[in-house]
Amino acid sequence: MEMSSFIPVNKPLLDGKEKQYLIECIESGWISSEGPFVEEFERRFAARVGRKHGVAVCNGTAAIDAAVEAIGIGPGDEVIVPTFTIISCIGQILRNGAWPIFIDSNPQTWNMDVGQIEKKITPRTKAILLVHVYGLPADVGPILEIAQKHGLKVIEDAAEMHGQTYCGKPCGSFGDLSIFSFYPNKHITTGEGGMVVTDDDELASTCRSLRNLCFQQQRRFVHDRLGWNLRMTNMQAALGLAQLERLDEFVQRKRAMGARYNELLHGLPGVQLPLQQTDYAQNIYWVYGIVLDASLGFDAHEAMHRLEEKRIGTRPFFYPLHLQPLLQEKYSSHKGAYPVAERMGEQGLYLPSGMALTMEQIDTVAKTVRDVLAQ
Structure with missing residues (x-):
């Protein structure tokens, strides 16, 4: 075969309004995270998955990190996590001095085996990180029941689930916080990018603060807490909005x-x-x-x-x-x-x-x- 016949594992489709929206960013001068496409993308994406708040960030890993930090995972805590997932899921858990407690996969769906979760819960368990893998969602209902029974927080990793549903309800609408990735191999891409979505006003506010270095609202360069620069640019959000439309x-x-x-x-x-x-x-x-x-x-x-x-x-x-x-x-x-x-x-x-x-x-x-x- 000729070199040109190589079939890549992924190539995004960018033949909608992506170019139009990017030109608008350039011509307006709004290329940073302050631009209007960011807020519009957050609003419309959150609405699409049935959430009150969307917090756009620079990538899906950043979204998980912010979510873990926002719910207060700390030293000695345990978080239930599928072992079959990407390393991003446990990065901030480990950095915060907590430990992932692993669950094996269901051999048919490839998602976490819900039947193994409850026996792994201890007095140190703080949360369940629910991850949807490859194409089918995890069995959300029983996971939420277990979390409610034991008073656990739930982070839903819906990074790969744009447009997917569980029992007719959008993936990304479950748990205390949900996260998405917009890497080029996702159904919606911004090149690099991610989103935290939630119905909780306080968690949304915390995530917005964490993505913006935890500046105080009244005194910008005064900080009570360490955050990150996790901001999404206006150009990334413009791409995302064009993709979301399709x-x-x-x-x-x-x-x-x-x-x-x-x-x-x-x-x-x-x-x-x-x-x-x-x-x-x-x-x-x-x-x-x-x-x-x-x-x-x-x-x-x-x-x-x-x-x-x-x-x-x-x-x-x-x-x-x-x-x-x-x-x-x-x-x-x-x-x-x-x-x-x-x-x-x-x-x-x-x-x-x-x-x-x-x-x-x-x-x-x-x-x-x-x-x-x-x-």
């Missing part, structure tokens, strides 16, 4: 991509395809993931290498948090305790899934996957 179209497009992959890869031996639906949601296919069976004789990294040689871009699944080298002093004895997450970390990968992917490219990817796995 979210329903993007959701339909992603589901059509997933359906095409399902059709072409159905019955492929030794490969687990994404679950198409549960009784509470239809898959949104943020990415199209597959998990290889060990009987194939090679792991996801070998499959990725073979696909790269055929000019197909891929990415590995998340590597379980309890196996991360930086946590081995604390969690070295946990190896083998989360077998589903460990299997997915070794055997899972996702195929090209970007918003600009064409059906013809999907056909090429699927044929190549069949050929590679048959070797």
Whole structure:
């Protein structure tokens, strides 16, 4: 294949009003976080997910950090977290002297196994970090019931769930705070960017203060608390607003991509395809993931290498948090305790899934996957 035929794992679709809104930013001179697109993006995004407040920040990791800080996670606290997720979920937990308590995954949905949560709760447990993974939401209802029963805060990580619902209610509308990412591989992108959404006036105010260095309202350069500069620029928000206007179209497009992959890869031996639906949601296919069976004789990294040689871009699944080298002093004895997450970390990968992917490219990817796995 020629170099130009390479199919990347992600390419965003930017053919709406993005250019128009960016030109408006440049011509008006409003390019910083003070520009009007920021507030408009916050307002409209929060409304879309059924929340009262939106707080735009510079990336999804920053959104999680602000949320953890806002609910007061501190030294000695414990936070229930799925082990199968990105490292961003535990960064601020660890920095604040708290500890993540890990939960294994459901082998079908790839989300946290709700049945394991309650037995992990101790008097030190402060919160549950609920993370939706790859295309299907976590089973929110039982998680919220457990949190209410034990008096726990809930942070909902909906970074990948733009336009997804749980029992008909928008992802991002659950828990004390919810967060989103707007990285280029998300349904809505601002290049880099994130959002905290909440119905709680005080939490919203705290997050706004934390993103802006905790300046006092009356005396700008006087500080009672340490914050960060997590601000989103007007240009990023302009991109986000143009993307948000097309979210329903993007959701339909992603589901059509997933359906095409399902059709072409159905019955492929030794490969687990994404679950198409549960009784509470239809898959949104943020990415199209597959998990290889060990009987194939090679792991996801070998499959990725073979696909790269055929000019197909891929990415590995998340590597379980309890196996991360930086946590081995604390969690070295946990190896083998989360077998589903460990299997997915070794055997899972996702195929090209970007918003600009064409059906013809999907056909090429699927044929190549069949050929590679048959070797």
